[in-house]
Amino acid sequence: MYIKPSAAIRNNYNEISNICKESVEPVYLTKNGEGDLVVMDMKSFERREKMLQLREKLVKVEENRLSGMKGFSLDEVDQLMKKTINEYIKADNKEANLLSAFIYISSIIPDQTALPTVMPPHPTVSHRPLIWLP
Numbered sequence: 262m263y264i265k266p267s268a269a270i271r272n273n274y275n276e277i278s279n280i281c282k283e284s285v286e287p288v289y290l291t292k293n294g295e296g297d298l299v300v301m302d303m304k305s306f307e308r309r310e311k312m313l314q315l316r317e318k319l320v321k322v323e324e325n326r327l328s329g330m331k332g333f334s335l336d337e338v339d340q341l342m343k344k345t346i347n348e349y350i351k352a353d354n355k356e357a358n359l360l361s362a363f364i365y366i367s368s369i370i371p372d373q374t375a376l377p378t379v380m381p382p383h384p385t386v387s388h389r390p391l392i393w394l395p
Contacts, residue, residue, distance in 0.1 A: 263288040267297055281305070 287301040
């Protein structure tokens, strides 16, 4: 952990920047001996933000699973995808059929942008894992 006085950023910006980039850790700046600001390099900040967003999605998926939201087995998802692909291949008007396929999938899976998670099977149940979609 790096702690520097707030004057250090005014007087030694490059040093603080290098510390952030090399250590991949935030630098804590103090004012009058008290914590005031936290500074970090952009790459570390973006990675941290992505991790927090992923964590929020995982928490939402887990909350939905615990509240009883329907899950789909890998076999069900596999069959749905094969059916959609086959309908697309057989169609004369591929654009219209592809749109229909997406509408159909949308009716089953309400939020396509959500992150699916694969839940391992229960040790006493002999089925494949479930995919939970929020």
